[in-house]
Structure formats: C-alpha cells, structure tokens
Amino acid sequence: MNKGDRAEQLPEHVIENRRYWDEMADDWVVAGESAWQAAEPFWGIWRHPDQDLRLLPEDMSGMSAIELGCGTAYVSAWLARRGAQVVGIDNSEKQLATAARLAAEHGLSLTLYHGNAEAVPYSDESFDFAISEYGAAIWCDPYVWVPEAKRILRPGGELVFLGHSPLSVICTPLSGASREEKLHRSYFDLHQLDWRNDDVDPGGIEFNLPFSGWLDLFRETGFEVLNFYELQAPKGSPDRYGIAGKWAESWPAEQVWKLKRKE
Numbered sequence: 266m267n268k269g270d271r272a273e274q275l276p277e278h279v280i281e282n283r284r285y286w287d288e289m290a291d292d293w294v295v296a297g298e299s300a301w302q303a304a305e306p307f308w309g310i311w312r313h314p315d316q317d318l319r320l321l322p323e324d325m326s327g328m329s330a331i332e333l334g335c336g337t338a339y340v341s342a343w344l345a346r347r348g349a350q351v352v353g354i355d356n357s358e359k360q361l362a363t364a365a366r367l368a369a370e371h372g373l374s375l376t377l378y379h380g381n382a383e384a385v386p387y388s389d390e391s392f393d394f395a396i397s398e399y400g401a402a403i404w405c406d407p408y409v410w411v412p413e414a415k416r417i418l419r420p421g422g423e424l425v426f427l428g429h430s431p432l433s434v435i436c437t438p439l440s441g442a443s444r445e446e447k448l449h450r451s452y453f454d455l456h457q458l459d460w461r462n463d464d465v466d467p468g469g470i471e472f473n474l475p476f477s478g479w480l481d482l483f484r485e486t487g488f489e490v491l492n493f494y495e496l497q498a499p500k501g502s503p504d505r506y507g508i509a510g511k512w513a514e515s516w517p518a519e520q521v522w523k524l525k526r527k528e
C-alpha cells in the first residue's frame with residue numbers, strides 16, 4: 266500500500282473521517298467480502314443492478330480508472346474485472362488493509378493508495394474514468410474533490426458518483442435517527458454535515474449540496490451532465506443504514522451523477 270499525506274496538513278474533516286473510518290472498518294468487512302463476490306456490479310443501498318443504470322462501460326480494456334474513497338475496493342474490483350487498470354485511494358488504512366487482503370485472495374491487481382481524495386497524488390489527465398460510491402461522494406468537500414476529479418481526468422473522461430440525495434439529508438433528524446417525513450435542516454444551507462454530536466452513530470463529517478449547487482459546481486468546474494438518477498427503493502425493501510425501506514419507496518434516498526469532463 267502506498268502512503269501519501271502527512272496528517273498535520275489535512276483539513277479537519279479529513280482527520281475526523283480518518284479516525285471515524287479506522288474505528289469502524291471492522292464492521293464493513295463482511296459487506297466488503299460479499300460485494301467482492303458479486304458476479305455483476307450493483308449500486309446503492311438497495312442494490313440496483315448495473316444493467317438498469319449502466320454506470321460502467323461494458324469493456325474497460327486499456328482504460329485507467331480511479332476509485333475515490335474506495336473502502337474495501339469492491340467497486341475497484343468490478344472495474345478491474347472489466348479490463349481497467351485501477352487505482353483505489355482511501356483515507357483509512359484499516360479499510361485499505363481489507364481491500365488489499367481481498368485483492369490478494371481474488372487474484373486481482375489493484376494499486377491502493379492511502380491518502381485524501383481531495384488531493385490525489387497523480388498528475389493532470391492521468392485517468393479515463395473516476396468513480397465514487399459513498400466515498401469522496403459524501404465524505405469530501407465537493408468544492409475541492411470535484412475540481413480535483415476533473416484535474417486528474419482526461420478530456421472526455423467520465424466521473425460517476427453515488428451518495429445520499431439532498432432530500433434524504435434534510436429529512437434526517439439532527440440526532441442522526443431514521444429519515445422522517447419532515448424537513449430537519451435548511452435545504453439552501455446544505456454543505457457540511459457534522460455528525461460528531463449525533464446520538465445514534467456519533468462521528469464523521471459529510472457533505473452535500475442543493476441540486477442547484479451541484480449543477481453550478483459541475484458547470485463551473487467543466488463537467489457536462491450525461492445522466493442523473495434518483496434511486497427508488499423497490500417495493501417491500503428492508504430498512505437499511507437508518508433509512509426505512511418504506512421511506513425510500515416514496516422519496517429518493519440516493520442520487521447518482523454521471524458526468525463527462527469537457528475539454
């Protein structure tokens with residue numbers, strides 16, 4: 266595993282999220298092992314098959330790809346199995362230890378990098394494809410990581426990311442309890458979400474933006490929107506990660522953006 270940054274230079278949210286994810290990493294091993302074994306990619310909390318969303322190119326032979334906040338790196342594995350040369354960067358050494366073990370067990374070659382996805386240790390225009398599933402997508406400051414993703418992508422390269430929808434965030438009580446049919450914080454002020462004083466699962470600092478904020482950011486950064494999905498939980502979905510299946514049948518718990526870097 267490669268190492269990059271010096272902790273004292275990192276922003277507060279990156280230091281807090283490193284502590285939080287190193288502490289939680291053991292709880293994510295089983296889910297990571299299961300996702301590494303999946304025959305086909307799936308997306309989000311209720312596992313929408315990639316056939317429905319087509320987030321990944323079918324054939325990634327010859328492509329260089331990066332996963333920003335790769336965790337246990339099962340998404341990186343899916344990219345590598347489609348033929349890409351893959352780098353996974355993550356802020357948690359413990360998550361990366363699981364990723365490295367699983368890569369060895371599955372006989373896949375991934376370059377794993379311990380660092381901050383807001384400052385990727387690669388030169389401009391190094392990648393054809395970048396992706397984040399609940400990694401940089403929610404744990405990094407969008408005003409930093411989205412321009413950084415643009416910098417490392419080649420013109421025409423794609424950025425795909427998936428995370429909580431802005432609606433899901435504003436329907437979450439400030440205690441961190443399950444989503445409600447009620448608005449709990451300002452929509453227009455959405456940016457940093459500090460969960461350190463959360464009663465249910467204290468720790469971590471997340472980010473989100475209002476839709477107009479995301480669109481402004483993409484335009485100003487130089488990304489074109491290829492597709493946007495609001496994921497609906499299928500009927501009868503179980504409750505997962507503090508979100509009632511019933512809630513997510515009626516409102517979008519998750520957003521997916523598929524973007525292309527302009528020239």
Ligand SMILES: C[S@@+](CC[C@H](N)C(=O)[O-])C[C@H]1O[C@@H](n2cnc3c(N)ncnc32)[C@H](O)[C@@H]1O
Binds near residue numbers: 337339354355380
């Ligand atoms: C829910 S996991 C997402 C990864 C993968 N999809 C999974 O579920 O295992 C979130 C990951 O984001 C990582 N992360 C948080 N902040 C980060 C940052 N600034 N740079 C890179 N990774 C970060 C965490 O360490 C964690 O492994």
